[in-house]
Amino acid sequence: xxxxxxxxxxxxxxxxxxxxxxxxxxxxxxxxxxxxxxxxxxxxxxxxxxxxxxxxxxxxxxxxxxxxxxxxxxxxxxxxxxxxxxxxxxxxxxxxxxxxxxxxxxxxxxxxxxxxxxxxxxxxxxxxxxxxxxxxxxxxxxxxxxxxxxxxxxxxxxxxxxxxxxxxxxxxxxxxxxxxxxxxxxxxxxxxxxxxxxxxxxxxxxxxxxxxxxxxxxxxxxxxxxxxxxxxxxxxxxxxxxxxxxxxxxxxxxxxxxxxxxxxxxxxxxxxxxxxxxxxxxxxxxxxxxxxxxxxxxxxxxxxxxxxxxxxxxxxxxxxxxxxxxxxxxxxxxxxxxxxxxxxxxxxxxxxxxxxxx
Ligand SMILES: Cc1cc2nc3c(=O)[nH]c(=O)nc-3n(C[C@H](O)[C@H](O)[C@H](O)COP(=O)(O)O)c2cc1C
Numbered sequence: 001x002x003x004x005x006x007x008x009x010x011x012x013x014x015x016x017x018x019x020x021x022x023x024x025x026x027x028x029x030x031x032x033x034x035x036x037x038x039x040x041x042x043x044x045x046x047x048x049x050x051x052x053x054x055x056x057x058x059x060x061x062x063x064x065x066x067x068x069x070x071x072x073x074x075x076x077x078x079x080x081x082x083x084x085x086x087x088x089x090x091x092x093x094x095x096x097x098x099x100x101x102x103x104x105x106x107x108x109x110x111x112x113x114x115x116x117x118x119x120x121x122x123x124x125x126x127x128x129x130x131x132x133x134x135x136x137x138x139x140x141x142x143x144x145x146x147x148x149x150x151x152x153x154x155x156x157x158x159x160x161x162x163x164x165x166x167x168x169x170x171x172x173x174x175x176x177x178x179x180x181x182x183x184x185x186x187x188x189x190x191x192x193x194x195x196x197x198x199x200x201x202x203x204x205x206x207x208x209x210x211x212x213x214x215x216x217x218x219x220x221x222x223x224x225x226x227x228x229x230x231x232x233x234x235x236x237x238x239x240x241x242x243x244x245x246x247x248x249x250x251x252x253x254x255x256x257x258x259x260x261x262x263x264x265x266x267x268x269x270x271x272x273x274x275x276x277x278x279x280x281x282x283x284x285x286x287x288x289x290x291x292x293x294x295x296x297x298x299x300x301x302x303x304x305x306x307x308x309x310x311x312x313x314x315x316x317x318x319x320x321x322x323x324x325x326x327x328x329x330x331x332x333x334x335x336x337x338x339x340x341x342x343x344x345x346x347x348x349x350x351x352x353x354x355x356x357x358x
Pocket of ligand 1: 019020021022023043044045074101103143176188208209210211212230231232233234
């Protein structure tokens with residue numbers, strides 16, 4: 001039986017949301033996924049100071065679409081008053097919820113006392129949580145890693161911050177089952193996530209880490225008893241992961257992989273939505289890294305990958321679609337987690353994807 005996922009007033013038919021993914025989870029990726037069953041999505045981490053400074057970087061991050069609701073705006077910052085002001089701005093722009101990022105492991109973010117750093121400073125984390133709670137009336141959520149590192153002190157600080165979310169009536173907390181120190185190495189600790197839910201049964205908890213296909217999402221829910229799954233790398237280039245997960249939850253077999261024409265339609269939609277955000281020239285370059293992720297569902301994946309990676313403009317993008325996507329046929333079934341490590345090499349949150357400081 002499928003249990004709906006509740007985030008504040010939002011009752012989602014599927015217990016899965018699309019993750020915050022710097023450099024990926026823009027309006028284009030969110031809407032492409034929503035049209036294929038994703039019920040809720042999160043922006044990439046938006047630096048509070050960029051939001052408050054105005055300008056082009058801010059406007060692109062804030063672009064929403066009519067179909068893009070409910071949507072969480074995710075904030076990254078170190079100062080309570082700035083985070084509160086940025087939260088107010090997100091609400092003015094139409095975001096339905098505000099998500100606080102206390103998870104990002106990138107060195108330059110940590111060095112500025114933001115993201116995952118805050119797991120080492122519960123007093124400051126709590127000050128930010130309180131200030132944002134007081135600033136807006138929309139639901140607040142939070143993204144954590146399971147600690148700064150594997151020490152007992154880190155576990156204690158995690159617990160303090162997590163419990164404060166309960167005290168402030170946050171609508172949900174997403175937890176990545178790796179420590180900040182681990183970055184993307186090793187496996188996410190799903191046992192930790194299971195224990196967390198046992199300890200905090202009343203809080204809506206989303207699990208993150210190593211969900212590369214619908215089967216992994218099933219595995220995580222089954223093993224942890226969490227309320228929902230935060231789908232991250234597994235959604236990049238695979239917006240069908242949501243409907244596949246829905247089918248498995250309903251006790252149906254895994255649907256066949258999207259056909260070549262279904263893939264073509266998604267690629268075209270994703271591209272056109274990216275043009276709305278970035279304009280044609282930039283969208284073509286941006287879509288390279290998206291195209292290569294879609295290529296894994298194509299039977300000639302390796303060749304499609306090579307050609308997408310070389311795209312410099314829309315003409316070349318159209319050519320790749322003409323060569324590989326103009327005859328219909330079955331797609332390549334989704335990969336298992338065992339193959340994922342290889343595929344996702346190089347797909348990690350790195351400094352280049354974090355918004356520039358102002
Ligand atoms: C390229 C990339 C960008 C990311 N950007 C964000 C982000 O902006 N906000 C966030 O909360 N998490 C971010 N993450 C972390 C993911 O949301 C997720 O927690 C992590 O990848 C673990 O899940 P997975 O192993 O299923 O991918 C990012 C991860 C990657 C790979």
